[in-house]
Amino acid sequence: MSNVNSHDPFFTPVTAEAFRREDIAALAAGRHAAIRVPEFLSQSTCDEILQALLAVEFESYGSARVYPQVMRFGVGVSDHRLDGGVDDSYWDAIETDRKNWLDLGLNFDPFHLCRANLGTDWPKAVRVGTRDGKPMGPGVAREPNQGFQVHFDDSRREYSDGLLDANLIAQFAFNLYLTMPEEGGETVMWRHRWQPQDENYRLPDSYGYHESVVGDVESFEIKPRAAEAILLDPGYFHAVRPSRSARRIALGFAVGLTDTGELLTWG
Ligand SMILES: O=C(O)CCC(=O)C(=O)O
Ligand SMILES: [Fe+2]
Secondary structure (H helix, E strand, O other): OOOOOOOOOOOOEEEOOOOOHHHHHHHHHOOOOEEEEOOOOOHHHHHHHHHHHHOOOOEEOOOOOOOOOOEEEEOOHHHHEEOOEEOOHHHHHHHHHHHHHHHOOOOOOHHHHHHHHHOOOOOOOEEEOEEOOEEOOOOEEEEOOOOEEEEOOOHHHHOOOOOOOOOEEEEEEEEEEEEOOOOEOOEEEEEEEOOHHHHHHEOOOOOOEOHHHHOOOOEEEEOOOOOOEEEEOOOEEEEEOOEOOOOOEEEEEEEEEEOOOOEEEEO
């Protein structure tokens, strides 16, 4: 196997009109790398969410761990990780966050809508996961205008006691893109999963890695459009390229598949 250009047919994004049960199962089983749904919500619904978000101030993710800076409206548990668990500050933060989202004045809950739509073909519940009986935050509006570094997401490795009150057998990342710059903002995925030596490429104190960590393995790029949703396997190393003109805002949450077939989400 010397040909680095050879293509793994299982390392592919598929595009569909909705999140079909078979595609979600294929994502969990490693037969797809990502699922794209170009018109996940109507353009007008996305615009409504976007207009509400454009009227409020975003905050910055913790700058020691997340650089270049990424802006957010909402709470991500990664900012409240403590010794392989979750700091009490998370629960206060999501309570405030709940009010902040209500104050946007939307007459629907965008994360609820995303879960409902994600679950239209799924036989079991799609709901917010709990930890010690308490519901996690539903998700975050994220604005990585200067991109996300090459990284992977895996709650098993970040939360030693298991993050949710459930046995997870797969983890996905959900993003609904609300606005995308003409230039830049691509999501890139590499056919590389974490191995211990990768820590030699870790950027100081960062969530991310130097791009040479992925070497010359096969990769693909996705340039989502507004109103598109993507469910991806975040165990593959991935990155977001910097935006060069407009803002890049997406609603995002993690999704865990449980041993009873439920999809549990968290922000
Ligand atoms: O914004 C994106 O396209 C992907 C962001 C990301 O790293 C994730 O959802 O895990
Ligand atoms: Fe990620």
